[in-house]
Amino acid sequence: MTSFEALLPSTERALLHRVAVAQAEGRSPSFAAGVVRDGETVWFGSRSCVDGHAPEAETQYRIGSITKVFTAVLVMRLRDEGLLSLEDPLEKHLKDTGVGEVTIAQLLGHSAGLAAETPSPWWERTPGTVRPLLTDVLGERPQPHPAGRLHHYSNPGYTLLGSLVEALRGRSWAEALRIEILEPLGLRRTTVQPVAPHAGGFAVHPWADVMLPEPAQDLGIMAPAGQLWSTVGDLCRFAAFLAEGDDRVLSRASVEEMRVPAAPSAAGDGESGYGLGLQLLRKDGRTLIGHTGSLPGFVACLWVSVDDGLATVALANATSGPLTALVAADLLRIVAEAEPRIPEPWRPLPAAEVDHELLALTGPWYWGTYAYGLRVGPARGVTLEPLRGVGRRASFRALPEGGWVGLDGYYAGETLRVVRRADGSVSHLDLGSFVFTREPYEPGDAVPGGVDEAGWRGL
Missing domain, CATH: 3.40.710.10 (DD-peptidase/beta-lactamase superfamily)
Incomplete structure (x- = not known):
């Protein structure tokens, strides 16, 4: 500083x-x-x-x-x-x-x-x-x-x-x-x-x-x-x-x-x-x-x-x-x-700290139809925040055994984990039983209660 x-x-x-x-x-x-x-x-x-x-x-x-x-x-x-x-x-x-x-x-x-x-x-x-x-x-x-x-x-x-x-x-x-x-x-x-x-x-x-x-x-x-x-x-x-x-x-x-x-x-x-x-x-x-x-x-x-x-x-x-x-x-x-505080200059992570598996998890995720963004922070920590409107934003600290624990807000103390399919691909994120998927109500994803077979429709 x-x-x-x-x-x-x-x-x-x-x-x-x-x-x-x-x-x-x-x-x-x-x-x-x-x-x-x-x-x-x-x-x-x-x-x-x-x-x-x-x-x-x-x-x-x-x-x-x-x-x-x-x-x-x-x-x-x-x-x-x-x-x-x-x-x-x-x-x-x-x-x-x-x-x-x-x-x-x-x-x-x-x-x-x-x-x-x-x-x-x-x-x-x-x-x-x-x-x-x-x-x-x-x-x-x-x-x-x-x-x-x-x-x-x-x-x-x-x-x-x-x-x-x-x-x-x-x-x-x-x-x-x-x-x-x-x-x-x-x-x-x-x-x-x-x-x-x-x-x-x-x-x-x-x-x-x-x-x-x-x-x-x-x-x-x-x-x-x-x-x-x-x-x-x-x-x-x-x-x-x-x-x-x-x-x-x-x-x-x-x-x-x-x-x-x-x-x-x-x-x-x-x-x-x-x-x-x-x-x-x-x-x-x-x-x-x-x-x-x-x-x-x-x-x-x-x-x-x-x-x-x-x-x-x-x-x-x-x-x-x-x-x-x-x-x-x-x-x-x-x-x-x-005299407002002058922030530290932005710097990219050192090459040795780049985790490509973690990078693949960044970007939009959906809890139902609510859009959230997952961002990587220092020491493999992540933040999950609504992309628009009001929602539950939280920061998470990486756990040695895998996954993350919430540090603040509604999710303080709750565990965020990656759930994978049998072939090793990512199925969804689980946050205290809340399921986050890559697409809203994607057929075949682990959506609680399932997805209507007729899919999305108009009037």
Whole structure:
């Protein structure tokens, strides 16, 4: 992918203008943001109400629930090492929680039916010592909804996942985080406790231009749900990882799996969704993945558009007011529209990769009278897509034993295979019992229900 050292000056000014408006209209003591393009941080900007003291790229802010993405990565690492299955009930690895029948996948995707918050007092504004045990976090009615039925965001659910990491690793969540994610990715300014330079958190009076410091509590057992402090620089590096993966931490395939919707959207969420630890959002015609975050005194957001090769981070130190999720999406849109991604040049396959038997399968196929086209992709993968109108398009990955498995859409997980006649010639394609033939309702082909002997006719 062609990359550039810096953005165009006009693009940089548009980005700075958006951050300046966000800081002014959001009435935030400071606002900091960054842009990643093709894995490299290409822009940083900030505004502050203190002249000459604007935050820098390595100034820490509290990032709240963006912490959950880090916790989810730790759980996915356990899965990839074979220490657990996402379909395992929690009680297989963590005993006596009272909600042991929920699965790890349900916890990751907030579909376990758990309560959104802990019992009183409010966990974000009280020290973690108030609730030292999981039973203190879950309370007397930990599961107000049936497991697996709907998406219901749950902070206690990620506390359970943090405790799961500790149980299987034999070390604290914070230590596992440092060893397994922060050090390999070089996130030296992402910490459990604030390390100078860091912003102070403030509540801004809704009806007057005055501020009140917010307490920065150590969340204790709730830390996996929202404890972390980080910087624009570190979160930009983390965003690059979420776009491409990093085998030192989590493979590209596993990171891609985290982006797949894991549960239905909650009522009223519009085009939003949730994967395995990642929020999903359709905005401005593109799919954004990442997470928002807030704790008293701070709001934060990280968005990645994989198709555009872009990511943005927005951080502010006010309890409410700055719309970091909207600003981060706007920053991404500004760059995508002003400097659209330049595609790789088309190149033919190397001669050694040309599969003439596979080439013979390309072109039109018919499911009944619906016309589809089969196209060969990299690594012997194929795509099947309608030639006109609306239909079920899908990409398929080649299987070692032959055939292909669907990667997306209606056919995700379904098997596409070639069915041959006794003489070895191709009869048809079978896709989960759907028969695709070279001609629509060709006599003698394997058409379900057969073909009328009189054939095609007019009125």
